[in-house]
Amino acid sequence: xxxxxxxxxxxxxxxxxxxxxxxxxxxxxxxxxxxxxxxxxxxxxxxxxxxxxxxxxxxxxxxxxxxxxxxxxxxxxxxxxxxxxxxxxxxxxxxxxxxxxxxxxxxxxxxxxxxxxxxxxxxxxxxxxxxxxxxxxxxxxxxxxxxxxxxxxxxxxxxxxxxxxxxxxxxxxxxxxxxxxxxxx
Numbered sequence: 793x794x795x796x797x798x799x800x801x802x803x804x805x806x807x808x809x810x811x812x813x814x815x816x817x818x819x820x821x822x823x824x825x826x827x828x829x830x831x832x833x834x835x836x837x838x839x840x841x842x843x844x845x846x847x848x849x850x851x852x853x854x855x856x857x858x859x860x861x862x863x864x865x866x867x868x869x870x871x872x873x874x875x876x877x878x879x880x881x882x883x884x885x886x887x888x889x890x891x892x893x894x895x896x897x898x899x900x901x902x903x904x905x906x907x908x909x910x911x912x913x914x915x916x917x918x919x920x921x922x923x924x925x926x927x928x929x930x931x932x933x934x935x936x937x938x939x940x941x942x943x944x945x946x947x948x949x950x951x952x953x954x955x956x957x958x959x960x961x962x963x964x965x966x967x968x969x970x971x972x973x974x975x976x977x
Contacts, residue, residue: 812873814848814866816840823878827886830893841897859933864940870894871944881945884911884968890945891938891966907967912954913938915964921957928958938966947971 806821816837818826826833845866852862874880874890881887888904888911895902895915902915918934920926935953942951950971955961 810873810877812870812877814844815870816844820878823874824880827874827878827880827889827893830889830896833893833896838897838899842899845897859929860936863933864936867937867940867942868944869940871941871946873944875945881949883946884909884949884970887911887942887945887949887951888913888966888968891941891951891968894937894941910967910969913964913966913968915957915966917957917963931956931958942968 807819809817810820810823811817818837848866849859849862852866853859856862871881871890880890885904885906891913892902892904895913898918900915900918902913904911904913906912918926918931921931935956939951942949948971949968952967952969954965954967956964
């Protein structure tokens with residue numbers, strides 16, 4: 793195949809829509825850009841994603857009574873979709889970036905960074921974390937989504953929390969690293 797046709801084919805792939813349950817369809821190139829630079833996602837698109845995600849959670853709660861289980865299975869489904877459609881989640885940093893974007897969709901100003909072989913997602917706090925109605929149970933449901941998203945993206949990457957505001961810490965810090973099975977290989 794001529795080089796020109798390969799370039800056209802590759803460029804056309806950037807416009808192929810990415811479909812993730814409960815989220816707006818966006819072109820593949822836009823999805824990859826949002827994962828890399830989540831602060832560029834327009835407010836209107838974040839609102840649509842958050843509203844669609846909330847609707848999906850409510851619909852799934854009818855079949856299952858545990859919010860945490862629903863959130864984790866939804867996260868795994870979203871992670872698998874991103875992995876299959878974008879080939880995303882190859883390592884801890886890509887998993888951390890996906891979680892950062894998920895947080896930003898809900899107006900949580902998280903950012904990701906590397907620390908040695910691990911990636912971190914640092915969250916100074918949710919807009920509602922100081923409200924009296926918010927607590928460890930609700931926070932745990934969001935954490936279960938993050939665990940599911942990570943597992944769906946790459947089962948060999950593990951997430952643990954170094955600190956959490958619901959435990960009295962100043963901020964939340966999720967640590968993404970290779971699982972013990974991966975390290976043994």
